[in-house]
Amino acid sequence: MEIRSIAEIEASDHVLGLDWSHDGSLLAVTPASGDILLLDADGRCLASLPDHGISNSVATFHPKEARLATCGTDGKLRIYEPIRDHAPEKEISVGKGWLETLEWSPDGFHLATALGRRLIVLDANGDPAHEFAEHKSSISDLAWNPKNPREIAAVCDGGATMWRLGEGEPFARFDWGGASLLVEWSADGRWLATGDQTPSVHLYDFTRDYPLHIQGYETKVKALAFNSASRSLATGGGRLVTVWPCTGKRGPEGAIPKQLPGHDADCIALAWRRGCDILASGGADGMLILFEPASSARPRAQYDAGAEVAAIAWHPSAPRLAIGTGDGMVVVLEIPDLAK
Amino acid sequence: MTDKPRIPVTILTGFLGAGKTTLLNRILTAQHGKRVAVIENEFGEIGIDHELVVSTDEEIFEMNNGCICCTVRGDLIRILGKLVKRRDRFDRVIVETTGLADPGPVVQTFFMDDDMKENFVVDSVVTVVDAKHVLLHLDTSDDSDEAREQVAFADVLILNKCDLVGPADLEDLERRLRGINALAKIHRAIECDIDLNHVLEVGGFNLDHATEIDPHFLEPEDDHDHHHHHHHDEHVTSVGIEADGDCDGRKVNAWLTELVRTQGQDIFRMKGVFAIAGNPDRVIFQGVHMLIDAANGGPWGDRKRANRIVFIGRNLDRKALNDGFRACLV
Numbered sequence: 133m134e135i136r137s138i139a140e141i142e143a144s145d146h147v148l149g150l151d152w153s154h155d156g157s158l159l160a161v162t163p164a165s166g167d168i169l170l171l172d173a174d175g176r177c178l179a180s181l182p183d184h185g186i187s188n189s190v191a192t193f194h195p196k197e198a199r200l201a202t203c204g205t206d207g208k209l210r211i212y213e214p215i216r217d218h219a220p221e222k223e224i225s226v227g228k229g230w231l232e233t234l235e236w237s238p239d240g241f242h243l244a245t246a247l248g249r250r251l252i253v254l255d256a257n258g259d260p261a262h263e264f265a266e267h268k269s270s271i272s273d274l275a276w277n278p279k280n281p282r283e284i285a286a287v288c289d290g291g292a293t294m295w296r297l298g299e300g301e302p303f304a305r306f307d308w309g310g311a312s313l314l315v316e317w318s319a320d321g322r323w324l325a326t327g328d329q330t331p332s333v334h335l336y337d338f339t340r341d342y343p344l345h346i347q348g349y350e351t352k353v354k355a356l357a358f359n360s361a362s363r364s365l366a367t368g369g370g371r372l373v374t375v376w377p378c379t380g381k382r383g384p385e386g387a388i389p390k391q392l393p394g395h396d397a398d399c400i401a402l403a404w405r406r407g408c409d410i411l412a413s414g415g416a417d418g419m420l421i422l423f424e425p426a427s428s429a430r431p432r433a434q435y436d437a438g439a440e441v442a443a444i445a446w447h448p449s450a451p452r453l454a455i456g457t458g459d460g461m462v463v464v465l466e467i468p469d470l471a472k
Numbered sequence: 473m474t475d476k477p478r479i480p481v482t483i484l485t486g487f488l489g490a491g492k493t494t495l496l497n498r499i500l501t502a503q504h505g506k507r508v509a510v511i512e513n514e515f516g517e518i519g520i521d522h523e524l525v526v527s528t529d530e531e532i533f534e535m536n537n538g539c540i541c542c543t544v545r546g547d548l549i550r551i552l553g554k555l556v557k558r559r560d561r562f563d564r565v566i567v568e569t570t571g572l573a574d575p576g577p578v579v580q581t582f583f584m585d586d587d588m589k590e591n592f593v594v595d596s597v598v599t600v601v602d603a604k605h606v607l608l609h610l611d612t613s614d615d616s617d618e619a620r621e622q623v624a625f626a627d628v629l630i631l632n633k634c635d636l637v638g639p640a641d642l643e644d645l646e647r648r649l650r651g652i653n654a655l656a657k658i659h660r661a662i663e664c665d666i667d668l669n670h671v672l673e674v675g676g677f678n679l680d681h682a683t684e685i686d687p688h689f690l691e692p693e694d695d696h697d698h699h700h701h702h703h704h705d706e707h708v709t710s711v712g713i714e715a716d717g718d719c720d721g722r723k724v725n726a727w728l729t730e731l732v733r734t735q736g737q738d739i740f741r742m743k744g745v746f747a748i749a750g751n752p753d754r755v756i757f758q759g760v761h762m763l764i765d766a767a768n769g770g771p772w773g774d775r776k777r778a779n780r781i782v783f784i785g786r787n788l789d790r791k792a793l794n795d796g797f798r799a800c801l802v
Binding site for chain 2: 144145186187248269272458
């Protein structure tokens, strides 16, 4: 499988995140500091959007429209309609403190963020919609239920707490006694996975109301990704990428995972291509590796980015993906074989 | 992929009103050419406009059923994990704790979390002490445990507001603090006006400095200070052990392992050097609670082979520690 670089753009700093618009016409680049960039599908820079103080956190596109929301350590959240104008349509001062996470609901009606222990949900225009009781500690990540756009999970010290819009109490809580840092919800709504402060993953099966604890990782798990069919969960946590089956009544319980070697340093970013079983893995060794775990544990293709691959985003339809590196490069890559 | 140098961290402790903010403002306004990031506690009041001052709630992550030795500061992991990704990385970090905070989890954060360990190195714990009021905290107040622990954890004690206390009382106070922490360097100051090299370039956790133990403090208790000997019922104290000759490496290892397993919660700091039989080099170590770090300290050369260890902790049994170590001698 061949990987071709079709564009390289230099951002102002370590790339924290990349996000394609719903139709793949725009790519948002979030560097740790400096301007947030807006690129077209071929990697040409269309606009530079203002930063968020000490550090940016997230720039994320609406799931159905060309609307972009950004936030950062200045406690501000900005919403843009980048096709029309590169000035923010709305700027909301959420509060004094860092906004570290931001996610549109799957139906695009809401936007969730967290300010310290507060989980805050705004409507699509940025007006306050819901606020929940304070969490035990600062929220480090959140995830909407892809199957139910009124359900959201937040993680912090104490594990994961699941809320439903309009309800004052959480409808579920998975407190395993430690801190969770990352959270992902499978596309079918069945599984919730957390990456923890200890080198472990907690996985919750909503159909059975049943928690699983996966240990044995070399390091903290910094990357989690369910494939779009919700059949597999890919996890980092060292040099090996570990893929757990999430099918059947018991899912990963008692199953032997697939372990995918290839990186010489920790895996720090993972992303499945929508609709197929190609998994992209970014490593601290500077390598982007494409795996097809269903057929082989061996890498299908590799690309040397020269610096840690900190962010990966597959184009929603075209056979291409964007990667962002620790030294601030954004590379748009094409994989012609995936077009066949 | 690049081997960036680790960023030194200074942990600044001290009770409310002792002068921490004064010291921080001095550090931030001094012309030392370093970019300093400050993580100040939620009550922090740094008065100058500075880009890299971040306020935080002190959030403890318990990692192993609440064991104090396994707790880390989640807020530091989150905040510093983000800041360290900036291209224009800062040269130094200062973490200011609240007056009531236990410095243990702050120190442990930089030893136990892989990302923190990779990017940061603890330079020292600096405790600012209000010379006028510290005895109140040490002796009578509800927070005496915290006050003693802050003194016990320190590599540097800044005895501030010395102008408010007479010379004899200052001597007594220093002696009292030494009884709690025999390893710390004590600097007297007024309004925290102190050479910043005494604060920022300490190397308190550097193993190369682990053997810089003033032999004076290894003498038996009653052999010094007899002119002004006051009895304080300290349950936070220093215990020094010194013994010539070699010890058995396996026995030392077993002794230390058992010691931190059973008493790690009460041992705040430990440092020392061992002469291990059959090893031509010095073995140096330092530790915090259950965490122990050891390294080769280079050849003994012309120095006499001898063992020196200091423990600082709560309810230490001097005799048991001495007996335990002496059983390791060959």
